Amino acid sequence: MQIPVTSLIQTLILFTLSAGCVWIAGARLAYLADALSDRFKLAKSIVGLLLLSLATSLPEVATTLSAAVQQSRDLVLNNLFGGIALQTAILAMADFWARGPITNYPRKANHALEATLLVLLLSVTLVITNLGETFVIAGVGFGSIAIAVIYVGAIWLLRRYDDNSDWVPVDLPDPDPLAFPAPTGLAQTANKSLIWQALASCVAILVFGLLLVLFAERIADQSGLGTGFIGVTILAAATSLPELSTSIAAVRIGAYTLAISNIFGSNLIMLVLVFPADILFRAGPILQNTSRIVSLSLGFGLTVTAIYLIGLIVRRKPWIGVFGLDSILVLITFLASLAAYYYVR
Template identity: 70%
Template sequence: MEGSEATLAANLGAFAVSAAVVWYAGSRLAYLSDALSDRLHLAKSLVGLLFLSLATSLPEVATTLTGAVQQNSDLVLNNLFGGIALQTAILAMSDFWATRSITSYPRKANHALEAMLVVLLLSIVLIFTQLGERISLAEVGLGSVIVAAVYGGAIALLRWYDDASDWVPVDLPDPDPLPFPAPTGLREESLRALFWHTALAVLLILVFGLALVLLADRIAEQSGLGTSFVGVTLLAGATSLPELTTSLTAVRIGAYTMAISNIFGSNLIMVVLIFPADLLYRKSPILNDASLTVDLSLTFGILVTTIYLIGLIVRRKPRVGRVGLDSVLVLICFATSLWVYYLAR
């Protein structure tokens, strides 16, 4: 018993160290992404959607593909879809650092479109988890193929819509000035140096993000918690830590659109990962093995994303202190989801 407790304590300590490294690397990556977007004259929403979301999703990518190779459908599905509500709650937590409701800042409909596409993909997956994969080819289900095709179309649509200006809200708050200076000398760095720093930050996120995943799995075994419950809580939390630190840092430096696109872009990636996972999972179409916890996580993902979609459309919204009502509702829904997951474990 004592040895088991010592091992658990050691794993918890290693988990904390790995989390600290990921936190630092994620913060640094947000600064670097902001600097690169200015240097390359790219929209911050585009950088958040196509680069930052992919970089911070690397632990999820590695965990998902490893779980699929190991034929562990429970780990794959719970990690992927359990992270949707969690990452959306991260955006809600970021709202505490914004002067006004974070969904009041976007000047285009890009983010509302991103939210709608997340809801669309989650709805498609939910249909196939309920109906079952009745059509498959080489154990790859029709549902995962449709998700991959829709994701490709969604990215093309978002890239095209980035230059559109047919939806222009009025009475927008100005972005806040930087509350503290960016890292010393960052803006004086050469473009090549910025790329090298970015590559290092991404590598740290990947290596120590994977360490978090392995440690979370060990902690789950030693603590005696159910694998489904751990998959949608501790494991999803470990792989979502890069999104947390990058989003908080982006909001603190006034890059609100990058923070929003980072979260919605990461959620889109989480859903489309079901396709490569299905290719590697050889027992059957992977969505056929979805549990009640997976269905619940999909439902909560749709719920919290819809709340933010409403918040993006309704420009003048009530606030609770400095935080938008939509963010408060998202946090309440996320807290409720943890209780529901525990009951369904």
């Protein structure tokens, strides 16, 4: 995608305009996903995990594969792994619009299982990056293949577990109902129209999300900041904007399980994208000889996921203002990660 040469100020303006378009499309997609799950009797956790997370990850998919084709290892890995802590922090930001800590709302163990599997996949990836890819199959590291296999197994387990209720929280206060009907305006919309609108929102997220990526890269060049720092911060933020808008929109209409599964599902996708990126990256296994920022981003991803896992298990926790304690700790950890990335850039 070619765009005319612009100054730094012009680039920032275009970046902001693209961000606004992604925000609107993402919020609309959250409303549509909530309506479609009700119409077709689908569990909102599954809709968030498999459909909404994939749709909002389209910019990451396109950016990752494009960077892999260009043989840019740092851009691929910093964008993917840097986005994990950021997207989890997005869930913490969405807590502002929840009626109480957002992790108090799930009534089944699905989300705790999602977080546990995400911790497993992050841990495996961290081990692989520290050991280096020892075994290579047709130019693809064995570690990347293992990540893909674990991801498929995780999705299979989550899909199978969704219909089970062998572990449920008991003796919990019911969440406060919404004081008004969910403001989606889609109650009378035909199913066919809902599907077409959802597809249009996905296309808008992909197109304007890619523009965000291009403008973020141009800001990196024009500002003089390092590509590693930009990849793990500004570029990751640009590609994570759809998750932010959809999560906030979902929380505002009371679709809390949709918001949580959207974030955890997107983070799982961030990890499995290593496999197709490794296929396209021909300079050797992509998880070999990685930078310190890669290990740091995986470590911070583990930390914020573990915090929310604790929050999902410890259901009665203190509030500070409108935020749950777990969300505040996630935001503090995310801010600490930015300082760490800047320090080692």
